[in-house]
Amino acid sequence: MSNQINIGMIGYKFMGKAHSLAYRNMPFYFKTGKTPVLKTLCGRNEQEVKQAATNWGFQQTETDWKKVIEDPEIDLIDIVTPNHLHAEMAIAALEAGKHVICEKPLALNLEQAIKMEEVARKSGKIAMICHNYRFAPAVQYAKKLIDEGKLGKIRQVRATYLQDWLMDPEFPLTWRLDKEVTGTGALGDIGAHSIDLARFLIGEITDVVSLLETFIKERPTGDMVQGLSAKKNQNTEMGQVTVDDAALFLAKFENGAIGTFESSRFAGGNKNGNRFEINGEKGSIKWDLENMNLLEVYFEGDEEGLKGFRTINCTEEIHPYASAYWPSGHIIGYEHTFINLVKDLFDGIDNQTQPKPDFIDGLRNQEVLHAVEQSSLENSWKSIDTVR
Amino acid sequence: MSNQINIGMIGYKFMGKAHSLAYRNMPFYFKTGKTPVLKTLCGRNEQEVKQAATNWGFQQTETDWKKVIEDPEIDLIDIVTPNHLHAEMAIAALEAGKHVICEKPLALNLEQAIKMEEVARKSGKIAMICHNYRFAPAVQYAKKLIDEGKLGKIRQVRATYLQDWLMDPEFPLTWRLDKEVTGTGALGDIGAHSIDLARFLIGEITDVVSLLETFIKERPTGDMVQGLSAKKNQNTEMGQVTVDDAALFLAKFENGAIGTFESSRFAGGNKNGNRFEINGEKGSIKWDLENMNLLEVYFEGDEEGLKGFRTINCTEEIHPYASAYWPSGHIIGYEHTFINLVKDLFDGIDNQTQPKPDFIDGLRNQEVLHAVEQSSLENSWKSIDTVR
Amino acid sequence: MSNQINIGMIGYKFMGKAHSLAYRNMPFYFKTGKTPVLKTLCGRNEQEVKQAATNWGFQQTETDWKKVIEDPEIDLIDIVTPNHLHAEMAIAALEAGKHVICEKPLALNLEQAIKMEEVARKSGKIAMICHNYRFAPAVQYAKKLIDEGKLGKIRQVRATYLQDWLMDPEFPLTWRLDKEVTGTGALGDIGAHSIDLARFLIGEITDVVSLLETFIKERPTGDMVQGLSAKKNQNTEMGQVTVDDAALFLAKFENGAIGTFESSRFAGGNKNGNRFEINGEKGSIKWDLENMNLLEVYFEGDEEGLKGFRTINCTEEIHPYASAYWPSGHIIGYEHTFINLVKDLFDGIDNQTQPKPDFIDGLRNQEVLHAVEQSSLENSWKSIDTVR
Amino acid sequence: MSNQINIGMIGYKFMGKAHSLAYRNMPFYFKTGKTPVLKTLCGRNEQEVKQAATNWGFQQTETDWKKVIEDPEIDLIDIVTPNHLHAEMAIAALEAGKHVICEKPLALNLEQAIKMEEVARKSGKIAMICHNYRFAPAVQYAKKLIDEGKLGKIRQVRATYLQDWLMDPEFPLTWRLDKEVTGTGALGDIGAHSIDLARFLIGEITDVVSLLETFIKERPTGDMVQGLSAKKNQNTEMGQVTVDDAALFLAKFENGAIGTFESSRFAGGNKNGNRFEINGEKGSIKWDLENMNLLEVYFEGDEEGLKGFRTINCTEEIHPYASAYWPSGHIIGYEHTFINLVKDLFDGIDNQTQPKPDFIDGLRNQEVLHAVEQSSLENSWKSIDTVR
Incomplete structure (x- = not known):
């Protein structure tokens, strides 16, 4: 098994920037068994997403998020889209056998969140929600x-x-x-x-x-x-x-x-x-x-x-x-x-x-x-x- | 009409100390038409109230609050007792034609407060409630x-x-x-x-x-x-x-x-x-x-x-x-x-x-x-x- | 010996106000063997000094500081004048057998301070300098x-x-x-x-x-x-x-x-x-x-x-x-x-x-x-x- | 002329880490005409320097700093060694036609600093000193x-x-x-x-x-x-x-x-x-x-x-x-x-x-x-x- 984790990120605005920076810098500070690779950045506006990919160091771009999820080279899907898209994307990604990290709140509504947690639980994949403030050293x-x-x-x-x-x-x-x-x-x-x-x-x-x-x-x-x-x-x-x-x-x-x-x-x-x-x-x-x-x-x-x-x-x-x-x-x-x-x-x-925090945390939230x-x-x- | 206001204070603990100090010092800092006189300090424990009167500069003491209220020389009744006594004392004082200042909260309960405000309104006397923090210069x-x-x-x-x-x-x-x-x-x-x-x-x-x-x-x-x-x-x-x-x-x-x-x-x-x-x-x-x-x-x-x-x-x-x-x-x-x-x-x-704040404020509170x-x-x- | 200490204060501006307030309030907060009496307030401008005396509670006023020092009823001279007057007044007061408290700095110059400390030491009287900030509880x-x-x-x-x-x-x-x-x-x-x-x-x-x-x-x-x-x-x-x-x-x-x-x-x-x-x-x-x-x-x-x-x-x-x-x-x-x-x-x-602080502290300063x-x-x- | 600037960094402790991170992240945040390449990391302890190079993303390592300075592929020498080595390295680098950035203080002593500034001035190369706190946005x-x-x-x-x-x-x-x-x-x-x-x-x-x-x-x-x-x-x-x-x-x-x-x-x-x-x-x-x-x-x-x-x-x-x-x-x-x-x-x-700050600033300091x-x-x- 490779030591690299290929990341497909869907969304490229504020949170896309924050997550990209984190993947780039994590190995500089920490030793981990796996290392992140900024593989594919996905967004509907081709020009904008290409620019973001250049700025942040992604290898390629895509405008259709389903293709990213289907891509066998991708190990981890990072969802940084507006909230109403979290559920469909996360569920599709988990069902495609990808690990998922999803921005908060988990979903647009409770119904979606319940479904997401269920799919995550059954998938056996890593499914994390991005409540980043837990990770301040002081917290x-x-x-x-x-x-x-x-x-x-x-x-x-x-x-x-x-x-x-x-x-x-x-x-x-x-x-x-x-x-x-x-x-x-x-x-x-x-x-x-x-x-x-x-x-x-x-x-x-x-x-x-x-x-x-x-x-x-x-x-x-x-x-x-x-x-x-x-x-x-x-x-x-x-x-x-x-x-x-x-x-x-x-x-x-x-x-x-x-x-x-x-x-x-x-x-x-x-x-x-x-x-x-x-x-x-x-x-x-x-x-x-x-x-x-x-x-x-x-x-x-x-x-x-x-x-x-x-x-x-x-x-x-x-x-x-x-x-x-x-x-x-x-x-x-x-x-x-x-x-x-x-x-x-x-x-x-x-x-x-x-x-932690995982989709159970996301659901409880x-x-x-x-x-x-x-x-x-x-x-x-x-x-x-x-x-x- | 005299330029002095004779004060009868009922209660002599924490708030008694704070109010006494205030009467003593107000004329040092401010020019007012009337000046306070610490006339009578009232409390049930004769020994304790005498000691407090000495410390704070009251002229005399009394153990029966009704006598203070009846005293024709007293102009202003200051109520610093526990809350359950406020109503009876304030009402009696107002009805006896005294000005009243009462510690907060106005009363033990709403029923008492309604009555107190009514009596105050009809009395035509000054009836103030001691919400002192309004009076911080910053506030x-x-x-x-x-x-x-x-x-x-x-x-x-x-x-x-x-x-x-x-x-x-x-x-x-x-x-x-x-x-x-x-x-x-x-x-x-x-x-x-x-x-x-x-x-x-x-x-x-x-x-x-x-x-x-x-x-x-x-x-x-x-x-x-x-x-x-x-x-x-x-x-x-x-x-x-x-x-x-x-x-x-x-x-x-x-x-x-x-x-x-x-x-x-x-x-x-x-x-x-x-x-x-x-x-x-x-x-x-x-x-x-x-x-x-x-x-x-x-x-x-x-x-x-x-x-x-x-x-x-x-x-x-x-x-x-x-x-x-x-x-x-x-x-x-x-x-x-x-x-x-x-x-x-x-x-x-x-x-x-x-x-302000008056008994209407006390009642609203x-x-x-x-x-x-x-x-x-x-x-x-x-x-x-x-x-x- | 009386339990009262009669104070003669020379000067009546900012520090005069601060000292007067302190004498008035000290007995309210503390029990001491002696209690302060605001006897005489002294200043050259008769009208102003009379007004200050009324505001602060002094019994009488004087325009000639030497008379205050000579007054046998006065026990303590409090010097709150500009600095160039401290030495003459403090020395005269100590030599007249009064206790002295003097505003800081002790003197206009080192020569005066040396003399003041010497006189204080020999006088056997209390001679304090008013470095009040020492007395903040936190300090x-x-x-x-x-x-x-x-x-x-x-x-x-x-x-x-x-x-x-x-x-x-x-x-x-x-x-x-x-x-x-x-x-x-x-x-x-x-x-x-x-x-x-x-x-x-x-x-x-x-x-x-x-x-x-x-x-x-x-x-x-x-x-x-x-x-x-x-x-x-x-x-x-x-x-x-x-x-x-x-x-x-x-x-x-x-x-x-x-x-x-x-x-x-x-x-x-x-x-x-x-x-x-x-x-x-x-x-x-x-x-x-x-x-x-x-x-x-x-x-x-x-x-x-x-x-x-x-x-x-x-x-x-x-x-x-x-x-x-x-x-x-x-x-x-x-x-x-x-x-x-x-x-x-x-x-x-x-x-x-x-x-403490005394005239030795004043001199060292x-x-x-x-x-x-x-x-x-x-x-x-x-x-x-x-x-x- | 290439858009890449190949960096040779001499030293690999605290400041080496800080500078390396900065080169890695600068292009993520800013658009610049040239982009940094972490080419060579140099230190005397081969094992340690190799580890640091891996952690920080350098392409290669070297134990002899003179070889880094001689390397024609290197455009910029970054000096993060203890202070007594700054002068020799900076002067050699500038004389070899490299741009230089040097940690503060510029030199071990004034004599060295004078020489360094002179060489920098004559070289026509960029010579910067790393007073990083100037660059806090608040400053x-x-x-x-x-x-x-x-x-x-x-x-x-x-x-x-x-x-x-x-x-x-x-x-x-x-x-x-x-x-x-x-x-x-x-x-x-x-x-x-x-x-x-x-x-x-x-x-x-x-x-x-x-x-x-x-x-x-x-x-x-x-x-x-x-x-x-x-x-x-x-x-x-x-x-x-x-x-x-x-x-x-x-x-x-x-x-x-x-x-x-x-x-x-x-x-x-x-x-x-x-x-x-x-x-x-x-x-x-x-x-x-x-x-x-x-x-x-x-x-x-x-x-x-x-x-x-x-x-x-x-x-x-x-x-x-x-x-x-x-x-x-x-x-x-x-x-x-x-x-x-x-x-x-x-x-x-x-x-x-x-x-700015340049070697003139370093010298003045x-x-x-x-x-x-x-x-x-x-x-x-x-x-x-x-x-x-």
Whole structure:
């Protein structure tokens, strides 16, 4: 069996760039049994996809994603398309015997997610979902502290993911604002990350009650395939925003913990504010993606008079993944969360063990997204059990 | 009419100390038409109340609060007792023709609060509720910025009030943990402050959905009248904690804004974390009581490239109340919020105009507290209208 | 002997206000054997001094400071005049058998300081210098940590005191900019505080090399007796600034530590940035007056992976002076440093023991100020020994 | 002429890794006329260099650096060896007609640096020095603000570069502690970066006075070629530390500004604390490498009441280099400073224009290092003019 894993990537925008960089750089930092090869980049616009393939180092391009999945040389399908395409592509890829990594949220809706998880389970292939923020060394270290019991039983979490890129009413109606393509708005786009972090660190959510709001209900129609920084075009036609601009919910966890969650793209001054604070019996932790190398840790058991949050720069050799990079205090950034994730993906492929987060995580996450959305529609608490 | 206002204070613990200091110091910093006189301090334990009167500078003491209210020399009754006593005392004082300032929350329950507001309204006397945090210069300045439209229409608020003084399971069952005496737990004690700040800065809350939790359900019975730092006594008897340790809720505002609220006394590492962030169409503000002189302000309209939260030390002459104190950067503290409040109280008495926050504010706040509690009991959204 | 100490205060501007408040409030927070009485406030402008006396609660006023010193009813002389008057007044007061507290810097120059210390020593009276920042609970706690050896041998300090109130070229030529009245500029006004903190926490300075700079060399002449916030008057006449706007120096300490010191009134955005970081063999501490309740502490011996600066809110009962105030997290401010100092002053008077900092501290400080100034004039290192 | 630039890299430790990553990733983010090819990696230990070449993607290895320089296929020599080897290698490479990029400090001493700059000037080849921190987007943006006059005339700078990796007395005597190999200690290793940033942002330094200290004078001899994280070996032999552990100096600038500089590897809790604050007539800026995406900016001219440091996340499209990376708020890290530098290097090679910082910058920096060292030896102010 070859030591190379040929990658077919479907989609070539923001996430395509992030994933490509990760495949390129992972072997520079980590030794893995298998190494990634950027084989085929796939997209409908031939010119654009060729340009991206050149920039990112793919060997070839394709405009028909089905051909990529059928290609016997491809080992791993990486799905970085808008959400409504995840299910069909992932299912086809798994059924064609490929490993799959899929961007989050897993699917457009719960129904698709259930099917995807089932196919993945039966396929025996690696099927990973790209919740990259788990892979920040500070988050992995938080997980370790919690697992070791350093915080005791977890009681509370407050998780926010705050951005502000939609504040401008002139910002056009990209696919991320169209329910048919994206499922939900801030909820599925960024709230899904908060849910994943909470599930990773605390456990399963059992009940939610939510409040979803769309502040700007009409926007100029624009280039639907733009990334986060789409600029207004000359178009003066207006279209409906069909997803939430902000999603707030309360949650109960299986282990008795409770929490507040909020995702918003209208929180002025917050550029990428993926943050959480977790309180346990014995201590607390705080994290903020905008200073992602730092973890703040409080121990109730510290010496009297010397209690206080410690600001830990998780770039020491002892911190997860950190020894692969630079000396202490030489920080890493956003893209390294993907590199660490790809490291685990390739170890999984090599060891034939399913790395986390997998499609079960994706499904559980989608159940929460679904329950949150339903709660908002029904104006009531929603048990995750009832949506399963 | 005399220029002195004789004060009868009922209660002599933590809040008694804070209010006494405020009366003593207000005239040092501000010129007002009337000046406070610490006339009578009232409490049931004669020895303790005498000691407090000596420490704080009261002229005399009394053990029967009704006598204080009847005393014709007393102009202003200050109620700093546990919550279950507020209603009876405030009503009696107003009916006796005294001005009243009452600690928050206004009452033990909504029924009492309704009655109190009615009596206050009819009395024609000054009736103020002591939501002191409004009076931090940074909060007053935030109000000014919002009123001037500098943030545009307000869309979101996230308010937390986090403390950790109940984490120790050995901490005894003080009156603040007994529903009969205090009404609610974290909700009424500290959540009420967050509600007041939100009402002050944004407007009326119309709907809530909540989640209340008691993490430690039994505690050693102890000295019920202790302050925040009660120490365990030798008692090994256990009693039931009958109030919430943490209270979480989502809220809708009359003006269309939405928000998350959380109060907890189990958030390790947070000593007095009364914080809010408010996002509007044009900008955002952040405040944290633990660094109460600072206000963080973000303007979406700032020059491209130079957008970012400004950290403003609200100690400049231009900032509300600040010119009474020290030069720029010479910070004030917790107690000064009371001094500023007393300034407004005495201006109100002098001008015969009702200062804010008044008993209407207290009642509105109590309605929200009530709705939050009911929402938790009924596991459903609760409209404030329905509790009125 | 009476339990009351009658105070005669000479001067009635910024420091007069701060000291008056401290005397008023100290007994509210602390029990001391003696209690302060605001007896006589002295100033040359009768109308102004009468107004101040009314505002602050002094019993009487006087325009001739010598009469205050001669008054047999006065026990303690508090000198809050411009620097050039300290020596004459303090010496006269001590020789008249009064206790003395004097604002910093001790004197206009080293010669005066030597004389003052000599007279104080021989007088047997209490003679304190008002380096109030020592008395922030966080600073006192830092001292405790160092004395207990928690930081090991101290190796480095970086101390800055940064303000920006002189950036406006229209700000008038107050007495603080006139060498004849003030001695030095930023150096003696704020740098003296940094020196005191370093001496308090680390020990004696032995050698310095400095760089003093005056950025704005001419200013409109104005009301010479204004405080920090003097406003430009109509005067268009310009006068020479005869002191330093910024003072930088390197220092060696007796115990082998080394440090950098900087004071400036031109550091835009820094309102009252009295800050230090101290590094020892085993750990570090950081403090910032603008968030004066916080102390950041780092222990090299903390568990691997969990090393980081702890942010400690020094408002716990265990922290020095803190138990006199409010519960944990309820911060105190600038004025409380004076209250704590007055507590020690009154304990000293009561116990007939000299509280610190005393005139020896004032003299040592003045020696450093003198050496720093000489170093700048001579462009060379200056040993403190050589200026003694 | 080929569009590829073949790189011969001499050295393969910490800096070799950083440079290699930069060459690999630059074309992913930027379009340049020439693209880098990792041709030859050179080091004396054949086994180690082969391993590094595999990890980093070099095509071949070599153990004799002269052969790399003679290789006609090599276009660019990248020197990442210890400092004592820079001069010989750079001069040979330039004389062989190669472009050169050399790690900082430029040379072991001033004599070498003078020669290197002369050879570079005469060669007509690109000769760059690797002061990578200039290339943080926040620093580049600071430069832009200063050049546009947004801060007015610069008056003061305080620059610190604080680390703590030498606090452990068991840390062995690596080459960075040996004067023969490294020249100076903290001064040349990290202080050189502070000097470069100050020269870049403010201008030339004219005079310095310094204080250099070695806290731990003997250490176990160890593997002399280790990076920052060398571990103690079994060796019990002790050797002399012949360089400074901390270097402090005051500086005057050509344009009248003054500053304090400090570099230390004994500042516990500071992992990579490369920080500066610059104050000008109209405003101030602050930067900290540990949160390198942020720039704090203060404008004296901001509206009264709203003055305060703005915290700007320099990840917007408008910020220098930032548009090549990720959307706003998705931070970059340490390694990206090298990527940006390589972008400028390749543009320079392509356009045949000398990118900055060049060997003149390296020489100017070395002059300051030399003057600082001399000042310490002579205990006096040192003019840069006198060392030229």
